[in-house]
Amino acid sequence: MLPDRSFFYRLAEAAKAETLPRFRAGVDVVNKEASGFDPVTEGDRAAEEAIRALIEAEFPEHGILGEEHGSVGLDREHVWVIDPIDGTRAFISGVPVWGTLIGLQKNGRAIMGMIDQPFTGERYFADGNGSTYSGPDGEKRLQVRDCGSLSNAILFTTSPHLFVGEELARYREIESQVRLFRYGTDCYAYALLAAGHIDLVIENSLKPYDVGGIIPVVEQAGGIMTTWNGGRPEMGGTIIAAGSRAVYEQALAVLSR
Numbered sequence: 310m311l312p313d314r315s316f317f318y319r320l321a322e323a324a325k326a327e328t329l330p331r332f333r334a335g336v337d338v339v340n341k342e343a344s345g346f347d348p349v350t351e352g353d354r355a356a357e358e359a360i361r362a363l364i365e366a367e368f369p370e371h372g373i374l375g376e377e378h379g380s381v382g383l384d385r386e387h388v389w390v391i392d393p394i395d396g397t398r399a400f401i402s403g404v405p406v407w408g409t410l411i412g413l414q415k416n417g418r419a420i421m422g423m424i425d426q427p428f429t430g431e432r433y434f435a436d437g438n439g440s441t442y443s444g445p446d447g448e449k450r451l452q453v454r455d456c457g458s459l460s461n462a463i464l465f466t467t468s469p470h471l472f473v474g475e476e477l478a479r480y481r482e483i484e485s486q487v488r489l490f491r492y493g494t495d496c497y498a499y500a501l502l503a504a505g506h507i508d509l510v511i512e513n514s515l516k517p518y519d520v521g522g523i524i525p526v527v528e529q530a531g532g533i534m535t536t537w538n539g540g541r542p543e544m545g546g547t548i549i550a551a552g553s554r555a556v557y558e559q560a561l562a563v564l565s566r
Contacts (some may be wrong), residue, residue, distance in 0.1 A: 311387075314436055316367065317411060317423050320360050324393055324409045327355035332428055333403045340426040350401065353377050356393035356409060360506040364389050373415075377516045388414045390521025396495030405429055406497035410522030419543055422525035424500045433500045435525035437450045440503055453552035454505035459483070459559040462508035464490040465498035476513055476547070479537075482563050483511065499523045501549055503530035509560060513537075515545035523550075533557045537564040 331352040357377045364373060368389075372382025375391040382388065389412065394400050396407030405428040412422040424433040431444035433451065440451035456462050464487040467547050472480045484490050487509065494501070496541035498521075501507045503526050520534075520542050527534045539561060549564060551557035 311437070312368065312413065312421070314434060316363075317421070317434060320363055320411050320433070321409060321423060321425040321427075321432060323359035323363055324356040324384070324411075324425070327359055328352045328394060328400075328409065331428040331513045332405075334402060334486030337371070350394065350397060352400070353394045353397060357391055360389075360391050360393065360409075360411065366505040374517060374521070383442050386416055388417075390414060390419075390518050392496075392518040394524065395519060396497070399493070399495055404493070407492045408496045408500070410496055410518065412525065414521065414543065417543060418541075419521060419524035419528075424496055424522060424526055426497065426500070431500070433503055433526045435529040437525070438529065440526050440530040442504060442507075451503045451526070452505055453503060453527075453530050453532040454508065454551040456508045456556060458552070459486050459509075459556055460488060462556050463506075464509045465494055465501070465507055466490075466492060466511050467495055467498075468492055472513060478510055479566065483509075483560050486559075490505070496523060499527055501532075502532055502550055502552055503527050505530075505552065508556050510550040511548070511560065511564070512534065513547045515548050517543060517545050520545050520548060535561075539565060 325517050354377045357375050372385040372388035374380045392410040394407055395410045400407040409425040410420055421437050422435045434441050442451050498510045502510055524534055532552050534542050534550040542548050
């Protein structure tokens with residue numbers, strides 16, 4: 310048996326109860342990376358614990374891949390992929406573009422997912438058949454847009470500083486061709502893509518939990534999401550997401566060189 314929308318919403322509410330009270334509240338931050346800055350907060354850990362507790366109670370036969378509390382049963386048919394706060398840097402800076410990502414895989418393929426932004430009250434959800442939005446704008450079906458070509462595209466990436474060497478050169482080549490580019494939106498960029506507001510997202514160094522909840526939302530809104538070499542995106546790495554086939558192919562021609 311697969312979960313329904315109401316169960317995903319229960320998971321999102323459980324996470325929200327831990328994250329939202331801590332947002333813009335001067336939370337304690339721990340750095341996970343000795344050679345840089347990879348922050349984690351109490352909210353990350355508590356939200357993931359809340360999500361996992363509900364999954365373990367309702368679907369004990371499912372596996373779980375989580376960012377903060379390890380993984381269990383990754384060889385099972387169904388595996389949940391959890392990022393309790395995607396965009397922790399935004400979270401600790403008071404910027405509302407972070408989100409809770411909850412995904413479900415079947416035999417390694419992302420089939421259901423949610424991008425939840427508790428502060429704005431927006432949920433982007435893919436149920437296996439399509440993607441929907443619920444929030445201040447009401448409820449509606451999500452559909453990517455076709456801007457025609459790369460020269461008309463709006464491009465988002467979290468930060469160009471995350472690219473180095475040849476990856477940076479390829480990214481900059483694409484950036485120089487688009488109509489508009491913006492930085493710093495983490496998972497929210499993919500939500501905007503699925504909703505038809507932007508056209509292209511290019512990222513690197515992503516982990517499976519960074520994309521697990523996003524892939525179904527983008528794909529079931531009609532978008533394309535792969536690695537830079539055109540492979541499936543479930544394992545993360547270098548990622549491209551596009552609203553139209555034409556923009557995807559033009560960008561991929563540069564990224565896959």
